[in-house]
Amino acid sequence: MTVRARLSHDTASVALGGKAVARALREAGVEIVPVGSRGLFWLEPFVEVRTASGWQAFGPVAATDVAGILEAVRNAAPHALSLGRIEDHPFLKAQTRLTFARCGTVDPASLQDYETEGGLAGLKHAIEIGPKAIRDEILASGLRGRGGAGFPAGIKWNGAADAPGDVKYLVCNADEGDSGTYADRMLMEGDPFLLIEGMAIAAVATGATKGYIYIRSEYPIAIAAMRRAIAVARDKGLLGASVLGSAFAFDLEVRVGAGSYVCGEETALLESIEGRRGQVRAKPPLPVHSGLFGKPTVIHNVLTFAAAPTILTKGAGFYRDLGLGRSRGTMPIQLAGDIKHGGLFETPFGITLGELVNDIGGGTASGRPIRAVQVGGPLGAYFPPALFDTPFDYEAFTAKGGLIGHGGVVVFNDTVDMAHQARFAMEFCAVESCGKCTPCRIGSVRGMETIDKILKEPANAAQMALLRDLCDTMKSGSLCALGGFVPYPVLSAIDHFPEDFVAR
Numbered sequence: 001m002t003v004r005a006r007l008s009h010d011t012a013s014v015a016l017g018g019k020a021v022a023r024a025l026r027e028a029g030v031e032i033v034p035v036g037s038r039g040l041f042w043l044e045p046f047v048e049v050r051t052a053s054g055w056q057a058f059g060p061v062a063a064t065d066v067a068g069i070l071e072a073v074r075n076a077a078p079h080a081l082s083l084g085r086i087e088d089h090p091f092l093k094a095q096t097r098l099t100f101a102r103c104g105t106v107d108p109a110s111l112q113d114y115e116t117e118g119g120l121a122g123l124k125h126a127i128e129i130g131p132k133a134i135r136d137e138i139l140a141s142g143l144r145g146r147g148g149a150g151f152p153a154g155i156k157w158n159g160a161a162d163a164p165g166d167v168k169y170l171v172c173n174a175d176e177g178d179s180g181t182y183a184d185r186m187l188m189e190g191d192p193f194l195l196i197e198g199m200a201i202a203a204v205a206t207g208a209t210k211g212y213i214y215i216r217s218e219y220p221i222a223i224a225a226m227r228r229a230i231a232v233a234r235d236k237g238l239l240g241a242s243v244l245g246s247a248f249a250f251d252l253e254v255r256v257g258a259g260s261y262v263c264g265e266e267t268a269l270l271e272s273i274e275g276r277r278g279q280v281r282a283k284p285p286l287p288v289h290s291g292l293f294g295k296p297t298v299i300h301n302v303l304t305f306a307a308a309p310t311i312l313t314k315g316a317g318f319y320r321d322l323g324l325g326r327s328r329g330t331m332p333i334q335l336a337g338d339i340k341h342g343g344l345f346e347t348p349f350g351i352t353l354g355e356l357v358n359d360i361g362g363g364t365a366s367g368r369p370i371r372a373v374q375v376g377g378p379l380g381a382y383f384p385p386a387l388f389d390t391p392f393d394y395e396a397f398t399a400k401g402g403l404i405g406h407g408g409v410v411v412f413n414d415t416v417d418m419a420h421q422a423r424f425a426m427e428f429c430a431v432e433s434c435g436k437c438t439p440c441r442i443g444s445v446r447g448m449e450t451i452d453k454i455l456k457e458p459a460n461a462a463q464m465a466l467l468r469d470l471c472d473t474m475k476s477g478s479l480c481a482l483g484g485f486v487p488y489p490v491l492s493a494i495d496h497f498p499e500d501f502v503a504r
């Protein structure tokens with residue numbers, strides 16, 4: 001009988017030798033079921049073999065391990081890389097997977113797999129209840145944008161639906177430029193139909209007939225997976241003139257990003273799709289009133305659109321019951337940096353930073369003590385262990401001088417130089433600035449120079465005061481959050497690690 005094995009085709013698996021494992025499996029006569037990643041990256045390349053007692057997991061697998069694994073499976077014998085049933089692994093068991101429920105179990109090219117595993121139920125329900133009731137559900141669920149700002153999705157949807165316009169657009173922001181983040185990529189590579197379904201629900205709700213998915217050029221596997229899934233969806237009537245046989249029309253197109261961090265800012269992204277240089281637009285007008293090609297446009301992160309099918313399937317109350325304060329539902333948190341168990345951890349808001357990095361992440365991979373954790377990408381604050389009781393919640397992070405952003409958590413051990421990290425934040429801003437406003441374009445360069453002086457001159461109180469002053473100006477005077485949020489990493493480094501800001 002042919003042996004079947006699930007092998008992740010996710011970028012993480014490929015980067016760690018997944019293609020060689022695939023070759024070895026094929027040469028051994030194994031039928032490969034291509035899937036996305038389960039998100040336990042320290043176990044990639046990760047293989048699940050079908051046995052009489054269900055799927056048995058192994059990882060991390062090298063091509064040279066394949067023969068031994070198949071032998072062990074044949075003889076029902078133990079194997080050093082055996083992980084048993086992966087659903088019983090503590091890293092997965094502790095999660096509440098809604099958005100990532102199917103990732104790693106279905107063939108991302110198969111709409112049939114998607115539907116068999118509960119897909120399309122949300123869209124079917126959405127078509128039944130109609131635009132206004134869909135928007136009410138999204139608003140009542142408490143869903144907030146997962147791209148960074150945490151703005152209520154339902155308000156955006158209402159804004160676009162109410163805006164006058166013969167044509168309306170959806171734009172999915174898959175630029176995912178934050179350090180330590182990969183959830184958008186993992187979802188597009190592992191469960192692309194979920195994003196398509198989420199966008200189709202938003203289209204029905206707002207009256208949009210065309211959507212663009214803007215994917216960063218560094219994600220070739222995700223670009224291919226999304227293009228393939230869109231073609232299948234069109235072929236099977238999920239997209240096109242009559243979505244699932246309804247009166248609603250909606251189609252999707254993938255656009256490849258232009259390789260700059262600021263192209264993830266929503267108005268720069270619109271400029272980029274329109275064929276111009278990615279430069280930030282002044283607001284107002286808001287994109288829901290005048291966005292892509294001057295038409296009402298809803299822009300969301302991948303994870304925001306991908307949350308809609310769950311809300312429409314299980315109801316706003318189910319989603320709203322999860323979470324903390326005004327942060328409702330689940331957040332796919334991405335653990336990275338010097339961490340033992342790096343990977344995707346989807347959980348209701350409310351888990352503390354300490355639980356995430358110590359209990360779930362297992363501390364550092366190096367075995368050294370943790371000194372700082374940066375949350376929310378390159379513009380996020382650094383948290384010392386003294387703040388590890390902070391719950392994952394938009395307002396709680398703001399209260400501690402930080403932000404959640406897109407849910408990236410990057411761990412640094414005790415060898416990190418925090419003055420260097422502060423300088424890096426200014427340098428990053430200088431390199432990535434779109435150049436439109438002075439506080440960001442010039443301020444970031446002056447910030448680098450000031451930190452250089454602080455590290456050279458013994459009595460640096462005046463330069464420290466200047467740096468804080470500069471951060472104030474950038475915070476209040478920048479046109480967008482690139483220049484406006486750089487003070488988060490800089491000031492948190494100064495406030496929590498002042499001992500590093502000395503001449504050496």
Ligand SMILES: Cc1cc2nc3c(=O)[nH]c(=O)nc-3n(C[C@H](O)[C@H](O)[C@H](O)COP(=O)(O)O)c2cc1C
Pocket residue numbers: 144145146147148149150151173174175176177178261262263264265266267299300301302304305480481482
């Ligand atoms: C410099 C900069 C970069 C950004 N990069 C991204 C990004 O890569 N992905 C993303 O979803 N949002 C990014 N954002 C936020 C977007 O401007 C926008 O708020 C978001 O796409 C809205 O989606 P949401 O409602 O799902 O949060 C960025 C913002 C700034 C200022």
Ligand code: SF4
Pocket residue numbers: 262280432433434435436437438440441478479480481482483484
């Ligand atoms: S803050 Fe920076 S990136 Fe944003 S508009 Fe100003 S110059 Fe451009």
